[in-house]
Amino acid sequence: MMKTPLILINPWIHDFAAYDLWSKPLGLLYVASYLRDSGFQVHLIDCLDVHHPGMKKYPRPSGPVRRAFGTGKFWRKQIPKPPPLKDVPRNYYRYGISKSLFHEALNRVPNPAAILVTSLMTYWYPGVRETITIAREVHPNTPVILGGIYASLCRDHAEGHTGADLVFPGSGFDSLGSLTETLAQLGIRGQKSPPSVGRVSYPAFDLLGKIDYVCVLTSRGCPYKCAYCASPLLSPRFLQRDPDQVVSEIEYWRREYGIRDFAFYDDALLIGWEDHLGVILEGLLRLNLDLRFHTPNALHLREMSFALARLLYRSGFKTIRLGLETTDSRLHRELDRKVSEGDFERAIASLHRAGFEKKQIGAYILLGLPGQGVESVSRTVKAVGRLGAMPYLAEYSPIPKTPLWENALESSEYDLAGEPLFHNNTLVPCWQEGQRRMVPELRRMVREMRADLP
Numbered sequence: 284m285m286k287t288p289l290i291l292i293n294p295w296i297h298d299f300a301a302y303d304l305w306s307k308p309l310g311l312l313y314v315a316s317y318l319r320d321s322g323f324q325v326h327l328i329d330c331l332d333v334h335h336p337g338m339k340k341y342p343r344p345s346g347p348v349r350r351a352f353g354t355g356k357f358w359r360k361q362i363p364k365p366p367p368l369k370d371v372p373r374n375y376y377r378y379g380i381s382k383s384l385f386h387e388a389l390n391r392v393p394n395p396a397a398i399l400v401t402s403l404m405t406y407w408y409p410g411v412r413e414t415i416t417i418a419r420e421v422h423p424n425t426p427v428i429l430g431g432i433y434a435s436l437c438r439d440h441a442e443g444h445t446g447a448d449l450v451f452p453g454s455g456f457d458s459l460g461s462l463t464e465t466l467a468q469l470g471i472r473g474q475k476s477p478p479s480v481g482r483v484s485y486p487a488f489d490l491l492g493k494i495d496y497v498c499v500l501t502s503r504g505c506p507y508k509c510a511y512c513a514s515p516l517l518s519p520r521f522l523q524r525d526p527d528q529v530v531s532e533i534e535y536w537r538r539e540y541g542i543r544d545f546a547f548y549d550d551a552l553l554i555g556w557e558d559h560l561g562v563i564l565e566g567l568l569r570l571n572l573d574l575r576f577h578t579p580n581a582l583h584l585r586e587m588s589f590a591l592a593r594l595l596y597r598s599g600f601k602t603i604r605l606g607l608e609t610t611d612s613r614l615h616r617e618l619d620r621k622v623s624e625g626d627f628e629r630a631i632a633s634l635h636r637a638g639f640e641k642k643q644i645g646a647y648i649l650l651g652l653p654g655q656g657v658e659s660v661s662r663t664v665k666a667v668g669r670l671g672a673m674p675y676l677a678e679y680s681p682i683p684k685t686p687l688w689e690n691a692l693e694s695s696e697y698d699l700a701g702e703p704l705f706h707n708n709t710l711v712p713c714w715q716e717g718q719r720r721m722v723p724e725l726r727r728m729v730r731e732m733r734a735d736l737p
């Protein structure tokens with residue numbers, strides 16, 4: 284008997300800027316793996332595929348610039364700005380493969396039973412909408428189901444603005460169980476009974492054209508509850524996986540596919556590290572796999588000791604990003620309580636002593652929070668440079684239902700509640716015009732400081 288075919292899509296991104304900084308649709312790859320284990324025939328279309336052979340005929344036959352450890356740029360094409368962003372003096376792009384290649388990929392699956400689309404940033408919904416519109420043109424009678432982070436944070440908006448037949452919110456793995464039930468209600472069934480939630484296989488990176496690196500999640504959620512962050516909404520409980528399972532997963536990608544670069548997507552990778560990350564890394568060191576690790580999603584400063592820094596260094600961590608956010612203790616008291624006096628200095632000193640170079644250590648600095656001054660950001664940037672780390676500005680993106688949302692609405696000139704396009708961090712939407720004018724100067728300061736670091 285033929286397996287029921289499903290199309291899973293990682294949609295285009297429409298934005299002013301987007302980079303492949305270890306960016307893969309990890310959620311969709313988990314969904315793919317779960318559905319494959321449930322006996323469906325899964326066809327993955329990755330609209331962000333930088334290695335798509337069909338793109339070779341485009342002006343830059345060598346493809347978008349690729350950088351160290353598998354990161355780089357995406358293919359892109361300039362497109363008109365959506366009307367709410369028409370006054371923003373920057374170009375707007377569709378990131379990813381061409382429309383004709385997307386059409387071809389859709390046509391290759393004659394009668395899909397359903398089309399499942401993922402979503403990430405709330406302000407990327409126009410890319411999701413365009414993806415769904417074209418999928419519908421090619422397969423007009425196939426139901427389209429939308430899931431992922433935008434679908435979870437802005438369900439009503441997604442129901443009204445994307446053209447999906449069904450919006451499936453829910454970020455935890457528990458939600459996968461009800462996905463097969465939902466499909467069954469539509470008369471769509473796999474050939475096997477679905478695996479129990481704890482037994483989902485590794486995310487289906489093998490369905491991507493070429494694997495540059497693998498993203499790993501060793502835990503869900505975060506025990507902190509920062510006012511600006513959606514993590515507690517997306518995963519209300521903090522759950523860590525069995526360390527041995529994580530070791531086997533990383534070993535699998537190394538041995539079967541030769542992958543050396545791994546990026547952790549955890550929100551709280553270091554919590555209780557002696558019994559979790561420490562066990563994983565010691566296990567991997569024993570296997571002697573010559574791996575490189577990256578932490579694009581920040582690490583907590585409070586947990587960083589010399590013993591941990593040494594273990595990270597010995598294990599092959601190459602890119603360290605720390606969640607400093609600010610050196611302004613008032614902001615920490617009001618918004619996150621995750622950094623105390625002296626944490627940053629101690630963490631940086633431990634990392635240096637363990638052998639990390641200054642250029643390997645980056646500190647994220649939040650910019651554009653309601654009530655934050657420009658001066659406060661520049662003081663933080665200088666403090667990071669003085670201590671010997673690389674400052675990285677992370678412009679605040681307001682997120683519905685987070686504790687800071689009401690403040691964000693009050694301080695913003697934009698209609699954040701009515702239009703998710705205004706959540707775009709490029710707009711720095713919660714600062715006033717005068718403050719926004721200072722952002723290029725802050726960016727210049729950061730660039731110079733990074734260039735000056737030995």
Ligand code: B12
Pocket residue numbers: 300301302304305306307308309310311313314399400401402403404405406428429430431432435451453454455456457458459462500504511512513514517548549550579580676677678679680681682706708
């Ligand atoms: C990893 C990560 C990144 C990575 C890249 C991720 C990527 N793929 O491109 C990096 C570090 C580069 C990054 C960058 C940024 N990020 Co980020 N990131 C995350 C993070 C921590 C995890 C996302 C993830 O993959 N989770 C793991 C997977 C397994 O979960 P999932 O996607 O939810 O999938 C599950 C379900 O949703 C469901 N599902 C998923 N798809 C589908 C599809 C269907 C059909 C179905 C049925 C189900 C389903 O199944 C999965 C399993 O349960 C989230 C926070 C979080 N905890 O989720 C923030 C988050 C998405 N990022 C956020 C932000 C703000 C940013 C930045 C703007 C930060 C900054 N100021 O610089 C940048 C912007 C990047 C850019 N412009 O290119 C915000 C979202 C903001 C918004 N308005 O939407 C979040 C929510 C964090 C926060 N602050 O609260 N990010």
Ligand code: SF4
Pocket residue numbers: 505506507508509512513514515550551606619621
């Ligand atoms: S520590 Fe990081 S992941 Fe956890 S709630 Fe705060 S910002 Fe979110």
